[in-house]
Amino acid sequence: MEAGIVGLPNVGKSTLFNALTSTQGAQAANYPFCTIEPNEGIVSVPDDRLARISALIKPKKLLPAYLKLVDIAGIVKGASEGQGLGNKFLSHIRQVDAILQVVRCFEDPDVIHVSGQVDPAADVEIIETELMIADMQTLENALPKAERSAKSGDKEAKLRVAAIQKCQAHLGQDLPLRKLELPEAEANEIASFGLMTAKPVLYIANVDESDLHGTGEKAQALRKFAEQIGATVVPVCAKLEAELAELEEPDRSEMLESVGLTEPALATVAREAYRTLGLQSYFTAGEKEVRAWPVPVGATAPQGAGVIHTDFERGFIRCEVYTLDDLEKYKSEKEIRSAGKLRTEGKTYILQDGDICHFLFSV
Secondary structure, eight states: OEEEEEOSTTSSHHHHHHHHHTOOOOOOOSSTTOOOSOEEEEEEOOOHHHHHHHHHHOOSEEEOOEEEEEEOOOOOTTGGGTGGGHHHHHHHHHTSSEEEEEEEOOOOTTSOOTTSSOOHHHHHHHHHHHHHHHHHHHHHHHHHHHHHHHHTTOHHHHHHHHHHHHHHHHHTTTOOGGGOOOOHHHHHHTGGGOOGGGSOEEEEEEOOTTOTTOOSHHHHHHHHHHHHTTOEEEEEOHHHHHHHHTOOTTHHHHHHHHTTOSSOHHHHHHHHHHHHTTEEEEEEEOSSEEEEEEEETTOBHHHHHHHHOHHHHHTEEEEEEEOHHHHHHHSSHHHHHHTTOOEEEOTTOBOOTTOEEEEEEOO
16 A cells, blocks of 8 residues: 655655655755656654564564655646646546645745745645545546446446445535545445545644644644544654754764654654554564564454465464563563463454464465
8 A cells, every 4th residue: 555745836745755765866946846757665664562572572683564655746726627737646646545745834935835825724725626626527527437337237337326426416515535435335336436535634744843843823724624624634844854864873863852852753654644544563573573564454364464475365274363462471472372362363353453473374
């Protein structure tokens, strides 16, 4: 699964992406559309449970969970009508699973704002409106074909027509599709449309160095907007994070301490992006490695095994599971087993966040 980083031009989107992925490309010019093709990067998800497990298992290496990020070029008003290479950019958003929207919450006369003034709520509404218009166009284009198929008695097409019409009515009330609940069968029929306002969203408030915790007026305005749609806001100073990304330890820790932070804000971004994608982690632990594996919330044990290798899912027999709490209490897997705390779970078991697992399979 992957998340796309979007935003209006000159909000600090690419600076944030480069810091997140620790890739420092050439400085983007101070004008719209400086990024045309999306850049892709892999970001590790900080998780202190890895260190806690490894303190007792003592593996040769630690491997965190990772998520894929796509840096998508700046969107402007009129993107749904092709403004600013809008159609190209919107097609990139359709392909991701979640949206991370960077919103400018700082003043800087040297950095042009595409609308002429910094207004976080207005910036969010511009992008939301463009995505809603584009979704309406997608649905309008898909409806005639679905109706023709439905008239011939195609049951799936009838479900598709019902889903399209419900989505159109919802968007007609100026509501994003992430607020619409469809029956599973109907949702499956339009899943391939890549409807953008149905995707979960995380807002990243790009704040000034004087407002690292996002308590200022502009960041608070963004929080208020986000609360209305059930979204989360993470305050980040992209300029500071870019500087931190270039430092080695202990210089990074010293700089963090000097500004009153315990970790880079990008660690919070990675964790919240992971959550926004609907992911959680289970762990495998042995002398060779301790590793976090990403799985969707609600995944079964066989599905979790399939993340390691498809053969594990196909030949799944059972799963042996224990918790980090038990590991810290009994100090070793051997003692956990002796205490009767090592559980054996079957094909219907729903993996829990933080489970430590061994999968038994036969192919």
